[in-house]
Amino acid sequence: MSKPNDEQLQMIFEDMVIARTQAGRLWNMQRQGQVGTIAPIDGHEAAIVGAVHALQTESDWVLPQYREPLGLRKYGPEVLDAFMLYNLGHPLGGHIPDPVKVVPSQISLAASIPHAVGLAWGMSLKNEPGVVLVFFGDGASSEGDFYEAGNLAGVLKAPVIFLCVNNQWAISTPTNLQTAAKDFSSKAAAFGIPGVTVDGNNPSLVYEAVSEAREHAVNGQGPTLIEATVYRLGAHTTADDPTRYVPAEDLSAAQKNDPLLSLLQELKNKNLWSDDKQEEVEKAALERLDEAFEKAKNTPLLTDSLLDHCFASDTSRLARQREQLSRSMEKSHE
Amino acid sequence: MSKPNDEQLQMIFEDMVIARTQAGRLWNMQRQGQVGTIAPIDGHEAAIVGAVHALQTESDWVLPQYREPLGLRKYGPEVLDAFMLYNLGHPLGGHIPDPVKVVPSQISLAASIPHAVGLAWGMSLKNEPGVVLVFFGDGASSEGDFYEAGNLAGVLKAPVIFLCVNNQWAISTPTNLQTAAKDFSSKAAAFGIPGVTVDGNNPSLVYEAVSEAREHAVNGQGPTLIEATVYRLGAHTTADDPTRYVPAEDLSAAQKNDPLLSLLQELKNKNLWSDDKQEEVEKAALERLDEAFEKAKNTPLLTDSLLDHCFASDTSRLARQREQLSRSMEKSHE
Amino acid sequence: MSEKTSELSMLEAINETLHSEMARDDRIVILGEDVGRNGGVFRATEGLIEKFGDTRVVDTPISEAAIAGSSVGLAMAGLVPVAEIQFLGFSYQAMHQIAGQIARLRYRTQSRFEPQITIRAPFGGGVRTPELHSDSLEAQFANIPGLKIVLPSTASDAKGLLTSAIRDPDPVLFLEPLRGYRGIRDMVPDDEHVVPLGKANLVKKGDDVVIISWSYQVELSKRVADSLEKAGISVAVLDLRSIVPLDIEAISQIVTHCGRVVVVQEAPETGGFASEVIATINDECFWSLEAPVIRVSGFDVPYPVGMLENLYVPDEERIRLAVLKSLEGS
Amino acid sequence: MSEKTSELSMLEAINETLHSEMARDDRIVILGEDVGRNGGVFRATEGLIEKFGDTRVVDTPISEAAIAGSSVGLAMAGLVPVAEIQFLGFSYQAMHQIAGQIARLRYRTQSRFEPQITIRAPFGGGVRTPELHSDSLEAQFANIPGLKIVLPSTASDAKGLLTSAIRDPDPVLFLEPLRGYRGIRDMVPDDEHVVPLGKANLVKKGDDVVIISWSYQVELSKRVADSLEKAGISVAVLDLRSIVPLDIEAISQIVTHCGRVVVVQEAPETGGFASEVIATINDECFWSLEAPVIRVSGFDVPYPVGMLENLYVPDEERIRLAVLKSLEGS
Numbered sequence A, B: 001m002s003k004p005n006d007e008q009l010q011m012i013f014e015d016m017v018i019a020r021t022q023a024g025r026l027w028n029m030q031r032q033g034q035v036g037t038i039a040p041i042d043g044h045e046a047a048i049v050g051a052v053h054a055l056q057t058e059s060d061w062v063l064p065q066y067r068e069p070l071g072l073r074k075y076g077p078e079v080l081d082a083f084m085l086y087n088l089g090h091p092l093g094g095h096i097p098d099p100v101k102v103v104p105s106q107i108s109l110a111a112s113i114p115h116a117v118g119l120a121w122g123m124s125l126k127n128e129p130g131v132v133l134v135f136f137g138d139g140a141s142s143e144g145d146f147y148e149a150g151n152l153a154g155v156l157k158a159p160v161i162f163l164c165v166n167n168q169w170a171i172s173t174p175t176n177l178q179t180a181a182k183d184f185s186s187k188a189a190a191f192g193i194p195g196v197t198v199d200g201n202n203p204s205l206v207y208e209a210v211s212e213a214r215e216h217a218v219n220g221q222g223p224t225l226i227e228a229t230v231y232r233l234g235a236h237t238t239a240d241d242p243t244r245y246v247p248a249e250d251l252s253a254a255q256k257n258d259p260l261l262s263l264l265q266e267l268k269n270k271n272l273w274s275d276d277k278q279e280e281v282e283k284a285a286l287e288r289l290d291e292a293f294e295k296a297k298n299t300p301l302l303t304d305s306l307l308d309h310c311f312a313s314d315t316s317r318l319a320r321q322r323e324q325l326s327r328s329m330e331k332s333h334e
Numbered sequence C, D: 001m002s003e004k005t006s007e008l009s010m011l012e013a014i015n016e017t018l019h020s021e022m023a024r025d026d027r028i029v030i031l032g033e034d035v036g037r038n039g040g041v042f043r044a045t046e047g048l049i050e051k052f053g054d055t056r057v058v059d060t061p062i063s064e065a066a067i068a069g070s071s072v073g074l075a076m077a078g079l080v081p082v083a084e085i086q087f088l089g090f091s092y093q094a095m096h097q098i099a100g101q102i103a104r105l106r107y108r109t110q111s112r113f114e115p116q117i118t119i120r121a122p123f124g125g126g127v128r129t130p131e132l133h134s135d136s137l138e139a140q141f142a143n144i145p146g147l148k149i150v151l152p153s154t155a156s157d158a159k160g161l162l163t164s165a166i167r168d169p170d171p172v173l174f175l176e177p178l179r180g181y182r183g184i185r186d187m188v189p190d191d192e193h194v195v196p197l198g199k200a201n202l203v204k205k206g207d208d209v210v211i212i213s214w215s216y217q218v219e220l221s222k223r224v225a226d227s228l229e230k231a232g233i234s235v236a237v238l239d240l241r242s243i244v245p246l247d248i249e250a251i252s253q254i255v256t257h258c259g260r261v262v263v264v265q266e267a268p269e270t271g272g273f274a275s276e277v278i279a280t281i282n283d284e285c286f287w288s289l290e291a292p293v294i295r296v297s298g299f300d301v302p303y304p305v306g307m308l309e310n311l312y313v314p315d316e317e318r319i320r321l322a323v324l325k326s327l328e329g330s
């Protein structure tokens, strides 16, 4: 029942291919100085896309960490559009428009976990349907925010899904230095909620786990902690050199488990995928990325953006600063 | 092996009686305005004293929350002396002198848990024998500090004992609103360390659990989380009115389980305690308290205390403030 | 609207305001430690859980970061959280959520989400609390853009400003002086009472010197001003009411008028908000100053234990000496 | 001691100092996120784990509060923790330990325990980091009594001040400008080099105006001063080096000499440390001022995204205009 059917699996795979393809292009764009620091999605596609496809975009919120945006295609083109603005350092990169139920990336590790709990809690107070899914890494799980929020959610029975994407690394820190816990899902015991570890390279298993957690949550039974185990196939970010610390043999073992490889084989066997299809999807993915990039580059940057949106309306201090700013810009253009 | 023998049990009971007796007197002193706010120990004696008697005072550190000091008699008279200064609001109340391995009360809930981990870690780096025991409440366990420190200790295998005194209440908040976890010791799973819940009304069981945790720690096997379940028999503090929220029937049930009652009976049956002994111990306890109180009242308060001990030596700003202070005190005495 | 008033303590005024705002706006949710069944450790939230139920008045676990952090989520859901941090000193536990998240929610999402969040917290000395209960941290928050910081000094303002704070679309830190909870009583309008944020209050006119202050120190400043008046010295008292927004105009006006200024704060001197007041005066009306501004502050040490408290907290005598010193300087 | 020097980047100077201090004092323990195997995300701790082993150089879980909090315990055990917070913005996660515990350890225990703890953290803008990586929070820490706050502006000072910081018996927050890591290079003594905490550095003499600054803004201020010199304006530059302790004497002296002052900070204006500098000038040498002090600051908004950064961060042009404005005022 909660397993994806063939059609869904095909859509999941398509989104995975798109994410991987766009990630590759973005990496190159970063190398050419066209965009800022990027945290590649490579190796995380099955966990992210599989989870998102188990959600209802009209009712369910997604709170990503920072590695997920390319995997959130199901939530609509606005996510990529905002992400490209974000990658340019444009203020509108933080504005994913209503009604898209996706929150922008969170840099402060684990800080969005209590937001997710509050949002889920608020939705249930308002008798709104739906759940909240929050992504975070194995590293982020060491922050107090994760625990405080998990514990609070357990008490409130808030309809929230905690999805820990354990990619074995937090920058250079391996999981055995991150925690002595048996696995990350066993931390659920601290909150009195169910915890489950799934193979995050298998999108069906992730889909299934999220579907069940969703059922559980909408039935008023509260949160679930899911750990999806994957392996970070790339660098932490474009600023990182993983050869300093990732054992080469671990990486090559992980590459053999690349989530795209086994699913590709499975779908091909079922005649649900072909090389032509692959080529077509990749081409469209790149076109879509280029389009979003162009759109982002052409989004005007207003000088006012610096001081807007701090408060709903200017304080007298801000009004003075606004004057100073325009005066100093005039002077420097003199 | 790790159970207290009769003699030890008698000493434990003596310390419990002393704590209870002194607590009663302190409560009255607070009511008469002689000392500041007090957090009574009533109901927690077996858990605290039982734990402390399983430690080696020469090598093992104790970090109390704020309810424990009267139960730490085993660590020497300096603890009570400092506690009385603390209750007067004297700065030396925070100074328990070397070599007494007790840290002053911690008001910021759970904040001393990472200190305990760092101290234990430091001791093992220096190859010092001994362990660190940190007390905290069921309420404090909801703070991020508890989880971050517990997780770190698990990774480091630091020789630390986390002793959660679950007295069923955090001021007015009952444990079912504090956490949905099965019990507080099950939170140990989040750290990959052993967790055990013991009846904190039975000092032998607490002694045993702490002894085992101590063995475990000194053998390099790392931390243990112990939950000692008790019932807060008094108010949260002298500023609290528990009749607003503690169900009367729960309280009277707990009073029947008063940790002093059953042990008294047991020791009497074994001819290890008598009414005379009881009277004698109580009398000595009060004399000791009065003595500490007198000593505290006679400890001079230096005006310099306000600005001393912030830094090892004055900054020029502080030197200016020191002058200002003495000038304004002169002027106001003019 | 009627003009009826009743004499209330600041605590009663706050409690009454929470009652009336919750009745007015059913999006309001109260959360915090012991705010429900116990009615708050000072009784500020007394009676709310009985009236509005335990889904709108929520006793949370002892997790300040989760209280602040879940408030972000509640606001995202369209609710209006009014959170209590039991003592301001424990807002440090939530600093990454208050400074890193709440204060930035509007800016980082370019107003997709509205942070209509109020955080109430008591603070300030004079009542011999244990450590971290009394510390005046307002200046540390004032340097965090995106937060409004409101500090009433009367019961009437407590009502009027708390009403504005809760209705304000921006996050407001509402700081309540422990000494004022029962120690301050004045006439409070019975009906809806709204005091806009960012308007200082010239609580006493005067010509020779102005004392600028906020929170409980306004009370002390008024007493000093009144007593000096009898000695023929005309002392104005300006209550800032909020330090963000800061009423720069009101400061300018009265400083220009008096030419001499004393700023009183309970916080440590270095980096206290008095410094910002002085810097603002320097910016706006430097040439009106007839003498250096005098600061009266706590000292540059942690808030001390009970026996040292009276030495630490500015008292009437220290304020009086500062006023006299300001009159000397020329 | 030899007088030999080598040209180093600030990052190299910091790395070298950590190496030499760890070799000198085996009580030193380095802890933080990615400080070991990775040598720090900026390589500040490069090579330490290889030389001193993984018991003295410890990759911690991602738990800033536990990094700061366990440092308290390490200090209690008689060790000397030198912790890294990966970016200063994440010190908010540890605020209750830094402000509530580390800063108070000596005071609350009346010196039973010595908080010989150094916390290093990079901060500051100009390198297009994601949010919370660039924020200048020094003023928020300056209002927390018990902490020393050191902000080097040259590689040589980075070495001399970090050496002092590590050896200092009080807790020191050692703040390293991201832009300076590779962007600042100068001659650094090869041998032991100790710059005492609390002594400002008059990096350029001058008579007409003084620019007071710290951290990377000193670099910009020097450039402005040099270029104005050519235009016949004599501009002094005072590098505070540490804001706690504050070198009040040095400030007084140069302000008295010049009479005109510009204070440059990257932090938001309201409640930034520039306000404290102005308040200190007001206290100490008000009568020497020939014009109001001019502040150059970031704006009262959260540190912005990359495309807006250049508008936010004070640049040479804004500093130059401020100097000119200060000369106009009279």
Ligand SMILES: Cc1ncc(C[n+]2csc(CCOP(=O)(O)OP(=O)(O)O)c2C)c(N)n1
Binding pocket: A067, A107, A108, A109, A136, A137, A138, A139, A140, A141, A167, A169, A170, A171, A232, A236, D033, D062, D086, D090, D093
């Ligand atoms: C509170 C906080 N501390 C530190 C950092 C710096 N930092 C950025 S990413 C990262 C590692 C995160 O690891 P993990 O949560 O496992 O996510 P991954 O990058 O592996 O997907 C660190 C330490 C941060 N962003 N926020």
Ligand SMILES: Cc1ncc(C[n+]2csc(CCOP(=O)(O)OP(=O)(O)O)c2C)c(N)n1
Binding pocket: B067, B107, B108, B109, B136, B137, B138, B139, B140, B141, B167, B169, B170, B171, B232, B236, C033, C062, C086, C090, C093
């Ligand atoms: C960080 C922090 N938050 C809030 C408080 C206020 N407070 C003091 S005691 C207390 C309840 C503590 O409960 P528990 O840890 O169970 O200890 P108990 O008093 O029951 O022994 C609270 C909320 C505090 N001291 N520190």
Ligand SMILES: [Mg+2]
Binding pocket: A137, A138, A139, A165, A166, A167, A168, A169, A170, A171
């Ligand atoms: Mg990871």
Ligand SMILES: [Mg+2]
Binding pocket: B137, B138, B139, B165, B166, B167, B168, B169, B170, B171
């Ligand atoms: Mg309790």
